[in-house]
Amino acid sequence: MALSARRRYRPVDYWPGFVDALSTLLLVIIFLLTVFMIAQFLLGREVTGKDTALERLNAQISQLTELLALERAGSRSSKDELAGLQASLTAAERERDRLRSDAASGADRARAEGGRAEALTAQLDQEKEATGRALTQVELLNQQIAALRRQIGALEDALNASESRDRESQAKIADLGSRLNVALAQRVQELSRYRSDFFGRLREILADRPDVRVVGDRFVFQSEVLFAAGQGELNDAAKPELDKIAAALNELAAEIPPDINWVMRVDGHTDIRPTRNAFPSNWALSSARAIAVVQYLITKGIPPNRLVAAGFGEFQPLDTAQTEDAFRRNRRIELKLTER
DSSP: OHHHHHHHOOOOOOHHHHHHHHHHHHHHHHHHHHHHHHHHHHHHHHHHHHHHHHHHHHHHHHHHHHHHHHHHHHHHHHHHHHHHHHHHHHHHHHHHHHHHHHHHHHHHHHHHHHHHHHHHHHHHHHHHHHHHHHHHHHHHHHHHHHHHHHHHHHHHHHHHHHHHHHHHHHHHHHHHHHHHHHHHHHHHHHHHHHHHHHHHHHHHHTTTOTTEEEETTEEEEEHHHHBOTTOOSBOGGGHHHHHHHHHHHHHHHHHSOTTSOEEEEEEEEOOSSOOOSSOSSHHHHHHHHHHHHHHHHHHTTOOGGGEEEEEOTTSSOSOOOOSHHHHHHHSEEEEEEEEO
C-alpha cells in the first residue's frame, strides 16, 4: 500500500514551461524592437524628404519674388516709355495739323494773290478813269471856290457889322448888369431893413422871456420852451409865443415887396447825447422839431413857400463843453429871416 502510494506521487517540473514563456516573450520584444526601428527609419526618411521639399519651395519662392520685382520694374519702365511715346505722338499730330494749316493757308494766299493782281489791274483802269473825272471836278471846284470867296467877303462885311452891334449890345448888357447889381443890392438892403424891423418887433414881443436869446442874426429858443424832453410835438405852453411870432411875421409879409425872395428858416438843434425814444437819431429829432414849428406857423397864416425847416442834430453846437448847462444851450430852435 505504501509502495503504491509512493509510485503515484511525482513532483511537477515548471522550469521548461517558464523557459518557453521567456523565449516567447523575448521573441516578442525582439519583434517589437525590429518594428520600432523600421518605423523610425521610415519616419526619418519621411521627415528628411519633407525638409528637402520645404527648402526647394523656399528657393522657388525667392526666385519668384525676384522675378516679380523685375517684372514690376519692367512694367514701370514700359509705362514711362509708353507715356513718352504718347507725348511724342501728340506733338507729331500737332505739327502735322499745323503743317496742313500752313499748306492750306499758303494755297489760299496764292489764290488770293492771283485774284489780287487781277483786281489791281482792274482798279488801275478805274483809277485812270477816275483821274480824268477828278480833273474835270477840280476845274468845277476852282470855279466854286472863287464863288465862295466872294461869299466869304460878303460874310466878313456882315460879321464886322454884327461885331459892331455886339459891342454895343455888350455895353448895354454891362450897363444892365450894373443896374441889376444896384437893384439887387437895394433889395438886399431892403431885406436887411425888413429883417431889422422884424427883429425889433420880436425883441419887443419876447423881451420878458429870458429863455429866448438873440445870437447874431437869429432868435434862439431853448427846446424846453417849445418841446418836452425827447419829444417832437409842440407843447401847449409854446403856442402863445409862436402866435406872437406868426402875427409879427404876417405884418412884415404884408410890407415886404413881392419881388423880394425872403423865407423864415426854422433850424432844429440837439445836444450830443443819443436819443432814447422813437427817433432813430438826433438828426431825426431836430428835423421833426423844426417841421413841427413850421407846420404850426402855416396854421397861423404864414405861406408855406416862405418857410424852411432844417435839422442839424448835434453837429452845430453853441457850447462844446460836456456839462448839463452846455447840453441845455445846444438844445434849441433858431428863427432866421433870410433870402431864399
